[in-house]
Structure formats: C-alpha cells, structure tokens
Amino acid sequence: xxxxxxxxxxxxxxxxxxxxxxxxxxxxxxxxxxxxxxxxxxxxxxxxxxxxxxxxxxxxxxxxxxxxxxxxxxxxxxxxxxxxxxxxxxxxxxxxxxxxxxxxxxxxxxxxxx
Amino acid sequence: xxxxxxxxxxxxxxxxxxxxxxxxxxxxxxxxxxxxxxxxxxxxxxxxxxxxxxxxxxxxxxxxxxxxxxxxxxxxxxxxxxxxxxxxxxxxxxxxxxxxxxxxxxxxxxxxxx
Numbered sequence: 001x002x003x004x005x006x007x008x009x010x011x012x013x014x015x016x017x018x019x020x021x022x023x024x025x026x027x028x029x030x031x032x033x034x035x036x037x038x039x040x041x042x043x044x045x046x047x048x049x050x051x052x053x054x055x056x057x058x059x060x061x062x063x064x065x066x067x068x069x070x071x072x073x074x075x076x077x078x079x080x081x082x083x084x085x086x087x088x089x090x091x092x093x094x095x096x097x098x099x100x101x102x103x104x105x106x107x108x109x110x111x112x113x114x
Numbered sequence: 115x116x117x118x119x120x121x122x123x124x125x126x127x128x129x130x131x132x133x134x135x136x137x138x139x140x141x142x143x144x145x146x147x148x149x150x151x152x153x154x155x156x157x158x159x160x161x162x163x164x165x166x167x168x169x170x171x172x173x174x175x176x177x178x179x180x181x182x183x184x185x186x187x188x189x190x191x192x193x194x195x196x197x198x199x200x201x202x203x204x205x206x207x208x209x210x211x212x213x214x215x216x217x218x219x220x221x222x223x224x225x226x227x228x
Contacts, residue, residue, distance in 0.1 A: 031214065033214075033215060035216075042219075042220045043204065045215035045216065045217070048215055050214070056214075056215065058215075059215065091158065101208050101209065101214050101216070102163055103160070103208075103216060104160065105150075105158040106157050107156060
C-alpha cells in the first residue's frame with residue numbers, strides 16, 4: 001500500500017518568508033509525527049498528533065513553528081519568518097494505534113533558507 | 115530523560131564480512147527499541163524492532179539485533195554485508211504510551227568496500 005508522502009521534496013526560500021510543508025500519512029494511521037534532521041542536531045522530534053487529542057508540541061523549537069492536522073489525516077507544518085538555522089530535512093512519520101509505536105517515515109522535505 | 119548513544123560515527127567493512135553496529139540506551143522503563151536505515155536522499159526505513167519477549171529479533175534484509183537489558187544495549191548485526199547495505203543506521207528508543215516521540219542516536223555511517 002501507499003506509504004507516507006511529503007511535499008514538496010525540496011523547498012528553497014528566502015530568509016523571512018513563511019513556508020508550509022505537507023504530510024500525508026498512511027491510511028488508517030491515527031498517530032502522526034514531525035521530526036527535523038539537521039547536520040548539527042541529528043534527528044529531533046518536533047510535534048506529535050494522536051487522533052483527536054491535543055498535540056504534543058514539546059519539541060517545537062520556537063513559536064515560529066506550528067502544525068495542524070485536518071480531519072485526522074493530512075498535516076501541515078508551517079514555519080513563519082524563516083531563518084537560516086531552519087535549513088534541514090523535515091521528516092514526517094505515522095503509526096497506527098496499538099502498533100507498538102512502529103513509525104513509518106516519509107521521504108522528507110529538504111528546506112534551504114537563503 | 116531517555117537517550118541513545120551510537121559510539122561509532124563511521125564504520126568501514128569489506129563486502130562479505132560480518133557487521134555489528136553498537137547502540138546503548140538510557141530509559142526509565144522497559145524500552146521499545148528500533149533500528150532504522152537511511153540511504154542518501156531517502157527517508158528512514160524500519161529494519162527491526164524490540165518490544166518484549168525474545169531478546170534476539172530478526173529484521174528485514176538479513177539484519178538481527180539483540181536486546182541486553184544488563185548492558186542497556188541493542189546492537190545490530192549482519193553475518194555477511196552486501197554493497198547495497200552502505201547507508202546510515204539509526205538506533206531509536208520510544209514508548210507506546212505517554213510521550214511517544216522516538217529519541218534517536220546520532221547515527222552510524224556504514225561504508226562497504228568491494
């Protein structure tokens with residue numbers, strides 16, 4: 001079946017602009033996660049959605065970062081007023097409830113802030 | 115706080131040789147442990163997982179890992195490496211309740227010599 005998809009695959013933006021990154025999880029997966037992968041910081045958790053529960057935003061690095069999940073499916077990660085340190089690969093993952101937290105990752109969006 | 119240590123940043127092995135990638139974790143309860151592989155420009159692919167039960171778990175592509183509670187380790191092994199195994203390997207720890215975000219190690223880059 002279809003895996004996790006993310007768009008765009010690459011995004012180049014100018015410092016100060018806003019960007020939106022999209023994630024489409026595996027059908028039927030109730031949990032959705034955003035991670036960031038950068039050279040200096042490795043793989044970092046950003047935010048987690050589970051069903052209709054309030055999201056776990058504990059990993060968001062600043063209030064410029066936000067995310068929403070509409071209809072329990074597609075999620076959008078928004079970065080406002082981008083900075084050069086936001087340059088990274090943003091990975092989305094999903095898992096099913098009761099699945100032992102086995103997370104399946106998308107191919108990522110490579111964000112470059114110039 | 116949970117953490118994962120992968121002591122080897124870079125490992126080079128000859129094709130056909132055996133492989134062991136080290137992973138040590140710190141976690142307050144019985145952990146859920148994972149190994150992921152990432153090829154250049156790709157997302158993370160789940161190789162194998164440990165939740166409970168048999169401490170030796172088998173994964174895809176001929177990989178296996180052994181959970182040793184006394185040593186807080188979850189090392190990844192393969193008896194005979196193929197050139198296509200060249201990639202970066204990440205160990206991760208998480209839970210199936212509460213804070214479900216995975217904590218990743220810094221990764222081990224595997225190079226395979228012909």
